[in-house]
Amino acid sequence: MSDIRLERHTHSATNMHSRQLNRKISLLSSNDRRIRKKDALEKFIESHQTLVITGLSQLRHNILIEGLAKDDSGFCPYRVYVWSILLRIPPMKAQTYVDLVKAGKSKSFDKILNDIHRTLKGDKLLETRVSSEMLTRCLNSHALQIEAIQHSGKNHQNLSPYVQGMNILAAPFLCAAKSEPEAFALFSGLLTRYIPMYVVPTLTGVHTGVKLVDKCLEIVDPKLSQFLQSKLLQAEIYALPSILTLCACTPPLVEVLELWDFLFAYGCHMNVLLVIAQMILMRSKLLASKNPMTLLREFPPLQAKEVIKLAISFLPLIPDSLYELLCKHTHDPTVGNRLKDLE
Template sequence: MFSYSPYSEIKELSQSELRKQYDDLLEYGASHPEELEQNLAKLRDLITCYGLPSESEDDEYNVDEQATLRGKIWQLFLGLKQIYAEEYLSLVKLGPSSAHSIISLDATRTFPKEKTFRKRVTLEKLIRVLNAFQHKVEDRESLGYIQGLNCLVAPFLYNMPEIEAFYTFYHFIVDRCPRYCGNQMGALDGDSLVQQILKLVDPKLFSYLEKNSVQLCVFSHPALQSILTNTPPLEEVLKLWDWLFMYGVHMAVIFLVCILLVRREEILVAENPNSRYFQYHNKFSLDAELITNLAIQVVAQIPSDLYKLCAIHPLVPLNGNREGHDFTQSKGLKLVVKGTPD
């Protein structure tokens, strides 16, 4: 089993050398589908150690023609095998959905300060994909459009052509985090898990916040509702999302705990660290490498039972029936850290 530590020695690679390693893995995987799991494991190791290379000019300007490297890798981890152009076009032809008004309003609020995003993803495209999604899930009450889904579809449109983005987004929601849609009970359970894990890994910080009557959900809930897309900059968010596809959406909970740990000293010396502090004092800028390195250390401290609850909460209530749910993909990072199965 691959063993990774943020402090281990890793061979330096240039951006072009790193890009070639990814291209070779993707090419090999396409010609050897029977070795999918082994290939995904190699991709997982490479991303964990190096991250993805900087985008090439082709990625920057031709996203309407082909997915970026990141988009291709997300699709692989999600297991997306087929898209249905005719179905998507038929959904688009249905026109405005029952959620069109709120979709149109939300679309204007999607990453307004991210110039590269605005250049690559038009409002019309956002609105079209979200209306099509609402039409497709219209008869599934638990999956209907809710405010904030605009920010969840945005990373897909930023990294792949429209039809691919639609189906990748759809399967991401349906297969990986259905409880983060509809009534958003997954985010509520995530709030509870953030508190439990923080209390475990940093009891001093947790006690300090509790003593000052800080409601951590004021900080955690918006971040979980948006699956971290509310914390700029977008490029760093996308690096964290790579880990959501590799190890599971539950990593958003772990990352939020890590953000609190990074802000620890700032919080402890704050004059008034109450709930409003987290709501309005939001000058924090993500550093994905720092957060992921810290996440590995945090995961190592979480008992297996709690980690398992965390891993499956996007799919199953914390107190629900968990039989029949595959934990294999979600426990991947736990195995990387501990080197032994649960």
């Protein structure tokens, strides 16, 4: 039941677009393939898929059941190509990114600089693969891109050039990608196409997301929900960073990458249930604590497999009417008001 429900709410892809994407990915990864033996999943994503929807379903299933292969450092060398396929975002021309970098500082540049030093500080994988300069260029380029859209009068989604938390969202892409342009394309595409309501000035989707955490927790674990309510602890107080960053604010980064494999395969809306799953994993400690906010202020180290397994187990419990809002809250500005009607 869970698999069927997850599949039903993933976006479909056209045959032509997927073939073009696979060709570009194949070309970009050619050098990598020459020096490294490919596993079964890597061979699968490079192979021609006659029925694209079937191919995507198989890829999602493989991610759910087996996960992506890892090297000794816990890193998957072809993860970025899988993300490109799942998000249906092809690599961009390097010159396009270079032009954005050369355009200079955005209006948000100072805000970006202030947040850079806080980005996943102390994570060894990030420190070895991503520099502050890379983060600054990526974030500033996105801000410039949105400012240009604003200037053109076509910013119909009212996207913000920069909000605090984008720095955390950019880091995993820069860590997984083979190049900055590749990371930028995925990062910018995620914000504008998949979670636009998370990055409007008022963070509408994020605030709706934390309300969904409260609502879903009531159903999934009434006892824990009532306990937290008795302590006046609504998700708005403790879950906002996790919702905004798709759980990337909780280390280690290697587990975040694995969690994002699942999110990009089955939908960013599942982030709400992933946050609840992290809470359930520390349920006994929360219920035994006189001050549970001390535990909720900083979640325990992420355990991607356990969190994903728990989140999927919640799906049969969520009513269809609530699940529909869960699926839409990342991109539909009306969900917040519609959620009130369910109360």
